[in-house]
Amino acid sequence: MRAGRFHGFVVRRGDAAFGYVDRCPHMGLPLAQKLDDYVADDRIVCSWHGALFDPESGACLGGPCPGTRLTPWPVRVEAGTIVTA
Numbered sequence: 540m541r542a543g544r545f546h547g548f549v550v551r552r553g554d555a556a557f558g559y560v561d562r563c564p565h566m567g568l569p570l571a572q573k574l575d576d577y578v579a580d581d582r583i584v585c586s587w588h589g590a591l592f593d594p595e596s597g598a599c600l601g602g603p604c605p606g607t608r609l610t611p612w613p614v615r616v617e618a619g620t621i622v623t624a
């Protein structure tokens with residue numbers, strides 16, 4: 540990936556936060572077709588072809604891209620605020 544702008548999203552789980560680049564490993568599309576529509580039934584979901592990803596690891600759990608994972612975006616929580624490098 541080139542340096543510069545990218546789209547990302549963050550999933551909160553309790554006090555932890557997990558960030559990912561908004562790009563599905565199946566076809567490279569942004570996961571959500573509607574604003575902030577990334578999670579259903581405790582899984583990250585790609586809205587195009589239904590790939591499911593683990594919110595904490597980004598690993599594909601089902602769908603058309605087995606063995607892949609989302610690209611991590613390093614984030615952390617500091618005093619309740621999400622920050623990135």
Ligand code: FES
Nearest residue numbers: 563565585588590
């Ligand atoms: S583009 Fe995400 S499952 Fe196909």
